[in-house]
Amino acid sequence: MESSHIISITNGEENNNNIAHMKKEKTTQFPLPPIVSHHGKNKIHSSFVPITSYLKDNKEIKNECDIKKMIHCIKVGISLVLVSLLYILNPLFDQVGENAMWAIMTVVVIFESSAGATLGKGINRGIGTIVGGGIGCLAAILAQNIGGVGNSIFIATSVYIIGSMATYFRLVPKIKNRYDYGVVVFMLTFNLVVVSGSRPGVKVWEVARERLLTILMGFIVCICVSLFVFPMWASDELHYSILSTFQDLANTIQGCLEECSKSVKEKENQADASFTICKSVLNSKSKDESLANFAKWEPWHGKFGFSYPWEKYLKIGEVLRELAALILALESCIRASKKPTSCWKSSKTVQFEQCEAIGSRLVWTLREIGDNMKQMKKCEEVDSIMAKLKSTREELSLVISTSMIAEFENGEVLAIASLVFLLMEVVEKVEELVKEVKELGDMARFRTRVTSESS
Structure with a gap:
């Protein structure tokens, strides 16, 4: 029987990959498919919000930077x-x-x-x-x-x-x-x-x-x-920069999954933006360290008090960069070979929809913990999220079994195994992010927030 869960997630504009978008709130409906069992008892209904134009987002970022200058x-x-x-x-x-x-x-x-x-x-x-x-x-x-x-x-x-x-x-x-x-x-x-x-x-x-x-x-x-006179705070810039990175990486994972279902020509037209986003995240270390250093000098203002744990922001940023590197490798693996996608879709043993459901779970988790940081509230369902991520890793470990290796050629098996391995690494990094955000909430004394996820 078909089933799906509708999750209400507080999000920014369609593509919250810049600081300006993070300051605007908008509620959207995000269909979250359940994690399917290895036996395929549940079917997957995956619906993604399309990613907005990368050039449009760049223009908005440029306009905001010009105003600050x-x-x-x-x-x-x-x-x-x-x-x-x-x-x-x-x-x-x-x-x-x-x-x-x-x-x-x-x-x-x-x-x-600043x-x-x-x-x-x-x-x-x-x-x-x-x-x-x-x-x-x-x-x-x-x-x-x-x-x-x-x-x-x-x-x-x-x-x-x-x-x-x-x-x-x-x-x-x-x-x-x-x-x-x-x-x-x-x-x-x-x-x-x-x-x-x-x-x-x-x-x-x-x-x-x-x-x-x-x-x-x-x-x-x-x-x-x-x-x-129009104060500009380094702490605000660092905070919204980290939040936008959560949204950017979630959108990139979403784009990777969408590319698997598109033609090669469409993939080539859409992949450059995702590559650019991941590369910009990888190059953000020096900027984050400078902003954190400046933020430590700032007096109490807004929602940031004295002795705020800015070092934890640097740790979260480091994990996000590691996740960006994995996503970049995952996307490169998808673009390098067209056979794994066709094999996954046609195989009775390995169902492509399973990995789509897993990817949608990762996208939802990144957006959820990013939203927790944005609202500066704790999530009471952290244990539940961690348990589902653990089951996700177990699901991936069952995707490739000994019985299916004989169905494909050596090159195809290697390509599929590489994609599954990278997905497992992505899941582990998302688990690490959930732990880091939870620790940040404890150190910064976030208020308690009950997640909107339905089990």
Whole structure:
């Protein structure tokens, strides 16, 4: 008897493969076929929402990026105008004098597109300036007291020791990831202060104090503009980027299954978009790490509080990249050979509909856990989902049996075995994703959410 389950899943636009789409909510009906038994007692009704045009999605992404670039340019211009008032207005210029140039330099150097990046560079610059200036002042005063040839020897020795130690710390991975810019500013400030302040009659403390105040003014201007004028958060960008990856990979798996039922000509016309999506996911590591680093500097805003587990986002992103590599291999395997598809469809032992049902289960699971992350809610049915994924792996292990090997030629058996093996690897990665999202929910204290899946 034919049976199917209708699942209501909160989804974005038809192809939620960009950050803009993730911010829009839309409810669609997704027919979820049950996992068929090896004996074929249930028939499969697989219906997929067609994937929207890849060029259209690229255009929307480009438009949003252009808007962000324009906002960033306007904010930088506002900051430069405000900090230039230190030079333009006579009352302010009388207070800071030529040191106002340090405030302008600070704005140019530390202002970034996201609030977290600006705050992180600003704090690094401030700490590096304070520590480097303080140690540099002490070294310059000691050099002045020594005098004579000892003055030059002491300065050269201190510059060598401090420069070597600072460079060593820059090579430590944990320091390099978050404080590299601060260490660079420390070395620069120390050398400027200790060399310029070693001359007799130079008021080292006074020079250091004035420069620190002007740098602080530039930092305050940057932070105020970045946080209060159309703020752009690195945490939001990372969050929606991970969510869009879930949807992209789900759509790619869906596209792979659809290609198996189409002609070679149609496959060639539709495969490029899927390949491009997977390749973009594989190249997302450096971007995710940068966004996570910036997000750690950001203050409490919206749904993200202090000490939010951004490291878990990096772990989820790593698993998603591994899944993308498997999907890319799966798609390449499908495109490389037309025989497995025809064999699966014609064979009495190996039913192609079984793998379609398994694929639809994977698509639904990716969209479901992605939706959990989007709504920041826990799923109470995690154990049930894991149990069904486990049964899915058992289903795949029965697809190829000893009795069916004699029905095909060696090349056909190898091709079919390769596809089944890749599908099993994809199922294992989806299981790992479910576990990682569950751990994220526990660490971030997501609210409880009951999944809409019917058993």
